[in-house]
Amino acid sequence: MFGCPVDAKASPISVGLPRALATGRLDLRPASRVHELVVDAAGRVTTARYLDAKGRQHEVRARQFIVAGGSLGSAHLLLMSRSGRFRDGLANGSGLVGRHLMYHVLPAVYYLHETVTRGWLGPVSGQAIDDLHASDPTRGFVRGAVVTEAYPATPVVYASSAGGLWGPALKDYLRQFNRVHALIGIGEDLPVHGNRVDLDPVHRDELGLPVWRITHAPHANDLKLKAYYEQKMLEIAAAAGAERSWVVDMTQGSTGHLLGTCRMGVDAEKSVLDRWCRSHEVDNLWVVDGSCFPTSGGYNPTLTIVANAYRVADRFIREARRLNLR
Numbered sequence: 001m002f003g004c005p006v007d008a009k010a011s012p013i014s015v016g017l018p019r020a021l022a023t024g025r026l027d028l029r030p031a032s033r034v035h036e037l038v039v040d041a042a043g044r045v046t047t048a049r050y051l052d053a054k055g056r057q058h059e060v061r062a063r064q065f066i067v068a069g070g071s072l073g074s075a076h077l078l079l080m081s082r083s084g085r086f087r088d089g090l091a092n093g094s095g096l097v098g099r100h101l102m103y104h105v106l107p108a109v110y111y112l113h114e115t116v117t118r119g120w121l122g123p124v125s126g127q128a129i130d131d132l133h134a135s136d137p138t139r140g141f142v143r144g145a146v147v148t149e150a151y152p153a154t155p156v157v158y159a160s161s162a163g164g165l166w167g168p169a170l171k172d173y174l175r176q177f178n179r180v181h182a183l184i185g186i187g188e189d190l191p192v193h194g195n196r197v198d199l200d201p202v203h204r205d206e207l208g209l210p211v212w213r214i215t216h217a218p219h220a221n222d223l224k225l226k227a228y229y230e231q232k233m234l235e236i237a238a239a240a241g242a243e244r245s246w247v248v249d250m251t252q253g254s255t256g257h258l259l260g261t262c263r264m265g266v267d268a269e270k271s272v273l274d275r276w277c278r279s280h281e282v283d284n285l286w287v288v289d290g291s292c293f294p295t296s297g298g299y300n301p302t303l304t305i306v307a308n309a310y311r312v313a314d315r316f317i318r319e320a321r322r323l324n325l326r
Contacts (some may be wrong), residue, residue, distance in 0.1 A: 024130060032058070035209050037065060037081040037090055039284070044284050045090075046168065051207050064284045064316075064325055068309075071101060071291040075197050075261040076212045078287075092281040096272050101195045101216055102296040104257040105145065105187030106250040107226045109233040110152065110180050111242035119151045119181040132232060133298055141224035145187035146297045147233060154181060159249045182248070183236060185229040188298040189217045191260055257301055262291035278313045284325070288312050 007014035020026040031053035038047040050058050059095035067074045075098040081090035089097050127149035135142050152158035155177055162173050175281045200213040218226075230247045237245035265271025277292050279285040289304050297304070319325050 001099045033207060033209070034077060035080055035193075035207075037067075037077065039081075039083055039085060039090065039282070043085050043282060045282060051209075055109045055207050063201060064286070066288055066316075068287070068289045070289050071258040072197050072212055072214070073263045074287050074289055074291045076199070078262070079199050080210065086281075091262075091272055091281045091285055093281050094269055094272060096270070098197045099193055099195075100191040100260040100263055100294070101197055101214070101304065102189050102191055102257075102259040103216065104259075104291070104296055104298075105185070105189045105218070105222045105226050105229075106255065107145070107185040107187060107229040107233065108150070108248040108250050109183045109230060109245055110248050111182070111237035111240070111245035112176055113179045114243050116178045117181065118178050120153060120177075124149050124151065129236070132229070136169055139224075139228055141221045141228065143188040143190070143221070143225065143298060145185035145225065145229050147183055147185050147229065147236070150182040150184040152177065152182060183233040185226075185233065186257070186294050186298055186300055187222070187225050187229060189225075191220045191263070191295055192217075192219055195260075197261055257290075257296070259290045259293040259296045262287045263294040264292045265294060276315050277308070286312065286316070 004011075004014065017026075017028070021028065027051075029052075032050045034048050034050040035086075036049040037045045038049060040046050044281070046061060048060045048062070048065065050060070052058060067077060069077055076092055078097045079089040083090075084089070086092060088095065091097065126148070128146050130146050133144040133146055135144055155174060158177050158180065159170075159174060162170055167174050195216045197212045199210040199215050201210075203211050205211050234245050234247070262272040264273040264275055264277060266275065271294070272279065273287055273292055274280055277286050277288045279287070288309050290301055292308070293301070316325070
């Protein structure tokens with residue numbers, strides 16, 4: 001959940017970027033915001049235009065362009081990159097750039113132990129229950145979730161679950177912090193066409209760029225999935241000897257599991273990218289992040305995103321060596 005000041009926790013900042021910089025072939029430009037990919041008369045990207053921290057305009061030219069801004073950032077950039085050839089945004093002939101935004105369904109339960117356990121200390125072990133994951137329409141919904149251990153990471157995070165408590169009742173709730181553990185489900189939400197990110201028609205950021213606008217509502221299937229796993233987690237907590245357990249509403253929080261908006265597929269009319277995360281319409285444009293997911297899957301997506309990036313990188317290198325990337 002948090003970065004590591006001594007780089008003991010693997011991340012692109014602690015592993016990938018230092019290795020790339022060590023090659024001497026990475027030109028890293030921090031505090032820079034790409035706001036447009038410019039195309040030529042043939043519809044190929046030629047230039048990335050970006051603003052630095054002081055709002056000054058710069059351009060970078062290249063033969064191939066790889067976008068990895070996440071499900072919000074990548075779609076945002078493509079939608080801002082409008083031209084006479086791409087009036088609705090770059091590579092958006094299908095009209096699907098920004099569509100099918102997925103969050104994951106996050107049913108959660110806190111449970112109270114009799115003794116002080118300090119479950120928030122150290123990282124979680126990653127233990128999970130996958131027995132209930134398989135899709136079973138007889139439960140009243142499709143798809144499923146993995147149930148994993150969790151914890152309220154800080155007293156502030158825990159306090160956010162207190163609802164309308166105040167005064168002595170809130171203090172009593174906070175005093176339980178060292179005895180509270182949690183279960184959380186990572187549930188597969190359905191890709192809904194109306195769930196999307198687009199350009200806000202009114203609001204601009206500090207650099208004058210249109211901010212992204214998120215439109216999202218859960219599908220009825222998502223709500224049924226959530227209710228089912230909440231009940232199962234309450235039963236698991238009771239079987240584990242919990243003194244008390246209660247459902248936590250995660251819908252008012254945030255999620256790091258943003259997926260979709262530039263989905264991959266074989267049909268250019270029903271997807272933005274091909275199976276190699278290359279644009280169907282712009283042959284020197286690649287989008288390699290969570291936005292390529294056509295469905296969310298009921299698991300944490302990070303390692304799948306990383307594995308897919310390696311898969312696409314291998315393909316990219318092979319095609320470059322064959323001189324197929326011009």
